[in-house]
Amino acid sequence: MSSEVDGRVTRRWSAALGSLMRRFGGADEAEPEPARWPAVVSTSAGRSLGLVDRLIHRLDKLEFGEADPARLADLFELDHLITQIRHHERSLLVLAGADSAAARRTAESLTDVLRAAQSEIEQYTRIDIEVTDLELSVAAAAANDLVHLTAELLDNATKHSTPDTTVTVEARREGDGVRIVITDHGPGIGDDELDRLNDRLGRDDGDVGGMLGMAVVARLAARHGIAVELRRTDDGTDTEVTVPAALIVTAEDIPEPIPAMLPRRPVREPSPPLADRVRTAVGPRAEETDGDFRLREGSAEILVRVKDNPPMVDVLSPIRTEVDASEKLYAQLSELTAGMPIGRLYWADNTVWCSVPVFGHEFQASHVKLAVQVMTGLANELADRKAWPEETDKAVKSEK
Secondary structure, three states: OOHHHHHHHHHHHHHHHHHHHHHHHOOOOOOOOOOOHHHHHHHHHHHHHHHHHHHHHHHHHHHHOOOOHHHHHHHHHHHHHHHHHHHHHHHHHHHOOOOOOOOOOOOEEHHHHHHHHHHOOOOHHHEEEEEOOOOEEEOHHHHHHHHHHHHHHHHHHHHOOOOOOOEEEEEEEEOOEEEEEEEEEOOOOOHHHHHHHHHHHOOOOOOOOOOHHHHHHHHHHHHHOOEEEEEEEOOEEEEEEEEOHHHEEEHHHOOOOOOOOOOOOOOOOOOOOHHHHHHHHHOOOOEEEOOEEEEEEOOEEEEEEEEOOOOEEEEEEEEEEOOOOOHHHHHHHHHHHHHOOOOEEEEEOOEEEEEEEEEOOOOOHHHHHHHHHHHHHHHHHHHOHHHOOHHHHHHHHHHO
């Protein structure tokens, strides 16, 4: 969710309300009936969501049938933009007092809820998630709303923190409930602004007031008894989300989804460990070292790294080696990342890396194959000296 998209949706919300009130209130009616416009807004957003879902389904087919890395990167970028549009349409539903999505049939693991929230924001590659208690799940009735609420807070954290930093998300059991802490690093928030934001988070009303995301978070938090508070730290801001015990279930508490009187579906075999599925996907040509898989695609060196908690696969490539860190380097990496259709650039261990993440939830072998193809194209392009800003070389030499 870029600031531009967020601003357009806020303006659209205000304009839509004014237009609908004028239309349904009548020209001579000084105070239009407020009960009319939420139903109209909900219907409009619901229809848009139906079209968005059809478009995402179509894009999935195009991605799996495309072999060209450049076109794949374009499709991935388009897919992610449409996902952000879907998120904003659901925000309109929340503000109109409607359900933003159909309730899930069963509880969803806390890890998957946080990963789903991560996938809905623009700068998803900057998020690092750690869940201490993997057996925890979120009740079916609240899972979608917690995804939406968390996505709004993650988007806010990435937009108001230093671009080359990581936003961390830690979730752990606290009593019978769960505490989620989102930490960002940057200039921080002034006292007056902090008080204003926390006051907005504590009010459940329809007034957007230029803060669409905070209004959505407040509405969803009030719906489920979730507490949200911003706290200033020495180098940024912490956002604390306290999820009550009524919304949390453990593995043994999850009810059997199929009633005993109905015929049962065939039992699905448990999926092999993620590392085994990645090993099958990359094939025998990959060299395995300390759990990582190394590939050579032309002149590009590709590293496929598996992370268990939460389940995730990171497809990496070293773009430049023996590079010293500098402020100019960080600024150029941020600028290049902003222009990339997918993935991000970062510096670590005197090396500039390019990274394309693949979520482990509902993992498919084609996901890694597509990511490797995209990474190959990106690595070859970025390794070309013509594609790299000349200022980078100057900054490196000056640092040395």
